[in-house]
Amino acid sequence: MIYLDNAATSWPKPPGVVEAMVRFMNEVGANPGRAGHRLAVEAGRIVYGAREAVAELFNAPDPLRVVLGQNVTEALNLALRGLLRPGDHVVTSSMEHNAVMRPLRALEKQGIELTVVACSPEGFLQPRDVERALRRNTKMVVLNHASNVVGTLLPIREAGQIARAHGALFLVDTAQSAGAYPIDMQEDAIDLLAFTGHKSLYGPMGSGGLIVGERVNAQELEPIKRGGTGSRSEWEEQPLFLPDRCESGTPNVPALAGLQAGVRWVLERGVARIRAHEVLLTQRLIEGLLRIPGVVVYGSRDAALQMATVSFNIAGMEPSEAGLRLDDEYEIMCRVGLHCAPAAHRTIGTFPRGTIRFGLGAFNTPAEVEAALEAVRALAQEAQ
C-alpha cells in the first residue's frame, strides 16, 4: 500500500507519537489545570510542553500566547470571528481553503468588507496586488502559506511586511506548510499563525491552535466559546488573559501529548532536512507526470516553489474514477475532487471537475513515487 494523502493528514506518524498518547492515558489521565494534585499537574506539563514545542518551531516569543484547540479550522475561526467587526476590511487570496473562505463569507453578511485578490492559474500571488487591495479600514490580511490543491507557496513574508507597514494584522493559515517549510513568526511578520497538528507536525487529529502575536490585543480577541478554564473560578466572566481566555473546557490532552511528540520529532529531524526530502520527491513526481501523455499537471510545476502536493488530471478519465482505481487496483491512497477549496479550483481552471491530488510526506520514498507514476501511466494509456 502507498499512502499519498499526506495533504489531508500525515500517515504514518513518527516513533514516539502514539507512545506519548498511550503514556498519558495509562499513567497520567488527569484533567490539567483543574486540580493541584500531582497527576493534574503532570497533565498540565504535557499541555504546556506542547505549547513550548510549537512556540520553538515557529519562533513565537511567548508560549502562553499559543492557544491550543482542535484543528486549524477552529484556529482560523477564532482569529477571524474573534477580531473582525462590522466595517472592517479584509484582504485574502483566491487560493484559500474553505476554512478561510466560509468564515469570511459569513462575516461579509454581517458587515465586514472583503477583497479576494486574484492569483495566477499556477496559484501565484503578487505582493503588489495585496498592497493595491489595502484600504484605510483594512484590519487584516489573511493568506494560506501554501495551497492545499496545488501546493503553491504564497509570498507570506512580503505580504506580512506590507500588512505591517499598513497597520493591518497578518493571519496565516499554515495547514499545508507547518513543519515542512521554515516559518518564523517574527521574520515573516506574522501576527496570527493558525496551525494544524495532524499534517506536517505529525501529531494526531484533534490537535491544532492559534499563536497570537504581540501586536494583537488579547482583550480584543473574542473567544468563540466560553466556560471553565480552571482559573479565576470566582469570576463569572471570561478571563482576559491568554491562553485561558480562548481555551474553555477540558482539552484533548492525549492529542496534545501526541502533538508535542510530533513537533519534537520535526525539531530533531530538522525542517530543512524534511523540506529537502520532499522537494526531491516532488520534483521527481512532477517531472514523471509531465512525461505521461494525456496527463495535465497544475500549479507551479517546480518543487522549489511549492509544497509536496501535486494536482493533476488524466485525459478521458474523471478524477473520481482515477481515485477509485488507484485504490482498488494499485493500493495507492490519494484524494480527488475539489479538496474543500472551490476558489482555488476556479483559479487554476479545474472547477467543478476537480483534480487528482498526490500529497507526499516525510515517510514517502522514491520507490513509492516511481510506483505511483507507473500506475498513472497505465491508467492514462488505458483512458486514451
Next chain:
Amino acid sequence: MSTHYTVLLVQSTNHALRCENILHKAGIACKLIPVPRYLSSDCGVCVCIATQDKRATLAALEAARLAPEAVCDL
C-alpha cells in the same frame, strides 16, 4: 534551621507551568501546589519556592517577562 517557604500567585495553571519551566532552567527548585484558600479562592495551583531563593526567582521571572500577581511568605 528550618526552611521557610514563599508562594507566588499567578494568573492560571498555564502561568504556573511557565514559571516552573523558567525556574527549572534557572536551577531554582520549586513545587506547584494548590493555592492556599486563605490567599485566594482560585482552584488552580501556585508556585512554592524556598524563601531564600525569592530574589533569584523574581529576577528569573522578570527576565522572562512573567510577573507574579502576588508573592506571599508562608
